[in-house]
Amino acid sequence: MLSVHTSPLDQPGVGDAGGMNVYVTDLSRALARRGARVEIFTRATSSRQADVVELDEGDPRVLVRHVPAGPFEGLDKNDLPGQLCAFAAGVLRTEAGRSEGWYDVVHSHYWLSGQVGWLAADRWDVPLVHTMHTLAKVKNASLAPGDTPEPFGRVIGEEQVVAAADALVASTAQEAADLVGLYDADPAAVHVVAPGVDLDLFRPLPAVPGARAVVRSRLGLPADRPVVLFAGRVQALKAPDVLVRALGVLAATGRPVPLLVVLGGPSGRPTAVRELEALAASSGVGEHVVLRPPLPRSELADWYRAVDVVAMPSRTESFGLVAAEAQASGTPVLAAAVGGLRTVVQDGVTGRLVPSHDPAHWADALADLLGDDVARAGLAGGARRAGTRLGWGPAAEQVLKAYALAGQRRHG
Numbered sequence: 001m002l003s004v005h006t007s008p009l010d011q012p013g014v015g016d017a018g019g020m021n022v023y024v025t026d027l028s029r030a031l032a033r034r035g036a037r038v039e040i041f042t043r044a045t046s047s048r049q050a051d052v053v054e055l056d057e058g059d060p061r062v063l064v065r066h067v068p069a070g071p072f073e074g075l076d077k078n079d080l081p082g083q084l085c086a087f088a089a090g091v092l093r094t095e096a097g098r099s100e101g102w103y104d105v106v107h108s109h110y111w112l113s114g115q116v117g118w119l120a121a122d123r124w125d126v127p128l129v130h131t132m133h134t135l136a137k138v139k140n141a142s143l144a145p146g147d148t149p150e151p152f153g154r155v156i157g158e159e160q161v162v163a164a165a166d167a168l169v170a171s172t173a174q175e176a177a178d179l180v181g182l183y184d185a186d187p188a189a190v191h192v193v194a195p196g197v198d199l200d201l202f203r204p205l206p207a208v209p210g211a212r213a214v215v216r217s218r219l220g221l222p223a224d225r226p227v228v229l230f231a232g233r234v235q236a237l238k239a240p241d242v243l244v245r246a247l248g249v250l251a252a253t254g255r256p257v258p259l260l261v262v263l264g265g266p267s268g269r270p271t272a273v274r275e276l277e278a279l280a281a282s283s284g285v286g287e288h289v290v291l292r293p294p295l296p297r298s299e300l301a302d303w304y305r306a307v308d309v310v311a312m313p314s315r316t317e318s319f320g321l322v323a324a325e326a327q328a329s330g331t332p333v334l335a336a337a338v339g340g341l342r343t344v345v346q347d348g349v350t351g352r353l354v355p356s357h358d359p360a361h362w363a364d365a366l367a368d369l370l371g372d373d374v375a376r377a378g379l380a381g382g383a384r385r386a387g388t389r390l391g392w393g394p395a396a397e398q399v400l401k402a403y404a405l406a407g408q409r410r411h412g
Contacts, residue, residue, distance in 0.1 A: 001028060001040040002106065002113035002120075004087055005077045008040055008055065009064060011294055016077050016267065018233055019321035020133045022297070023195055024109055025055060030196065030396035032061035039063045039103075041091050043083070045072050065094060080112055081153065088116045092123060105129060105403045107169075111136075111154060114161030127166040127406035129399075132158065132175070134318050137182045142316040142338065144236035144357075159183055167406035169193050169399060171319035172340040189409065191402040194343075195319055196392030197328045201297060204330030204384050205305045215306040226258035226370040228334075229307040231300060231322050232314075233267035234276055239336070240264070241279055242313040245359035246366060248283030255367050262291045263303060304329035308376065309369055312341060313357060320344045327351070328387030332379035334365055349382040 001024055006016045008025040028038040040055070044066035055062040067090035070083040095102060102124040108117030114130045121128035136150035136158055143149060162168065162183045168190045170176040176192050179185040205211040213223050221227055232238045240262055250257045266272035273291055280289040295303070304310060310326035312335040319340035323333045327344075333351035335341040345351040354365045369376055 001038055002091070002108040002117050003040060003042045003110070004084070004112045004116060005043065005080050005110060007042040007045065007064070007066075009053075011296070019319065020109055022321055023131075023133070026196060026198060026392050027396060027399065028055060028062045030392035031399065032059070034396055034400065036400070037061055039065055041065045041067055041094070043070075043080070043087060044068045047072055067091060067094070077112075078151075081157070084112065084115050088119050091116060091120055095120075095124070102126060105406065107131070107403075108161075109133060111158045111161055114165070115157055118161060118164040121166075127403065127410045128164060129167045129169060129403060129406050130161055130165040131169040132179070132318070134316075135175070135178055135182065138178055138316055138339070139237070144239060144315050147236040165189065166410045167191055167402045169402055171195055172343040174339060174343065175318050191398065191405070193395055193398040193402065195321060195324070196395040197321075197324050197387070197390040198297070199328060199387070199391045201301050202304065202325045202328040202387070204387070212306060215302055219302060219306055221261075221306055222259065226256070226309075227307040228258050228260050228366065228370075229263065229303055229310045230260065230312075231263045231294075231303070231310065232312075234262065234264045234272040235267040235269075237315050238264075239313040239315055239357060240276055242357050242359055242362055243311055244276060244280050244283060244285065244289060246362035247280075247285040247288055249359050249363035250367060251284050251288075253363070255363070256370075257285060257288045258308070258366065258370055260289045261303070261307070262289065263300065264294050300325075301329060304331050307331060309334050309366070311366075312336065313354070313362060314338060314341065315357065317341050323351070324390055327383035328390050330380055330384040330387065332369070332376060332383050334369060346382065346386065349379070350386045351379055351383065
C-alpha cells in the first residue's frame, strides 16, 4: 500500500487526514484477516517516528513504513510533487533490502501515491492497482464560491496514473463512470468496490429505554434538544458553513434552532475553524454551534449514536465514509445529493438528500426532519438495516479479486 501524503496513523478530521486514512487502515486489516501481508508506505513527518511500526501493536501482518522525503514539517499536500522522487527512492531501497523479495501487487491511494506506484510496479513487474479517492476534474466542477481549483499538474498526474494502472478501484458506480468519462479509463480495468465500515465499532445503541440519554449525559449534550453532528475537516469542500448559515436562516425565520456540533480541525487554512466560529457569531447562532477537535474513532462512534441527525453538506464526495459510519450506528443522515453520497444515503430510507447547497433549502430540510419524530425513527431503522451490510469482509474479497484480475491483465 502506498499513502504518500497522509499517514494511516494520523487522526482523521484535521489537515489532510480523512476518510482515506480510515480506508487504508481498515482495508489493510481486512486483507490481513484473509491471509495477506500488507506493508503501508507513507512519508515520515517526524524524526521521532520509527522506520517501521505495526499498525496494530502485536500484529505483524500489517506494517507501516515511514519513508523520509523532504523536511519533516512545513510541507502540505501541494508541496509533495517535488518529493515524489525521494519517496520513490525510499520505497525501492526498502524493497531491495527485503529477504522475501519483491511484492506481489502495488496498491496506491490518491494520485501522488499513484505516481510512485507506477514506477515501483514497473520496476518489479507487478500489477499496479490504484484508488483515486478524489478526482481533480470532479472537484473543480463543484467548487465552493471562492475556493481554489486543483492545479492542472494534478489533472495530468491523474490521467497518467489512470493510463498506467492495471486496475482502478472505484467506491461507487458514479466514480467509475467519472473515471471512464472524464479520464478515458478502460471500463474493463475499473472495479466498483464499496468501502466497508468497522461494524464492531459502529453499531446502534441497545434497544433499551434511556440508552441515548445515558450517552448524551456522558458527552455533555442536552437530553431534550435536537442535536445535529458534522464530523470532518473544516474546509470549503466539506461545506460546514452551509450548516451554520442554515441555522441562521432558522433563527431569522423564528423556527427552532438545533444544537450543531462540529467535530473537526482546520484543513487548507489554519484559520478555518476560527472563521467558522466567526460566521456563527455573525449569523446570530454562535450559542447554537459547538466546535470541538476531531476525536478517535472509538469516541466518534458514541457521538454518532447520541445525535438526532448527522449532516454532510459536502460539495463533492467520492464515497462519504462518515455517512456510512453514521448509518451503521443507527443514525439517519442528511446529505448533499452529490457524488458517492447519492449511493451511500438511500433517500427516504436511511436519510434524506438535499439537492442544493442553498442554506435556505438546508434550513427547511433540517426543520422537516428534526420536527418529525416518526419520520426520523423510520429513517433510523432503515439506517440500522443498511448498516448490517457494510462490513469490510465483502470489500476485501472484491479487492483481492481485483488484484488477481490486475495480474492477469498485466501478464496476459
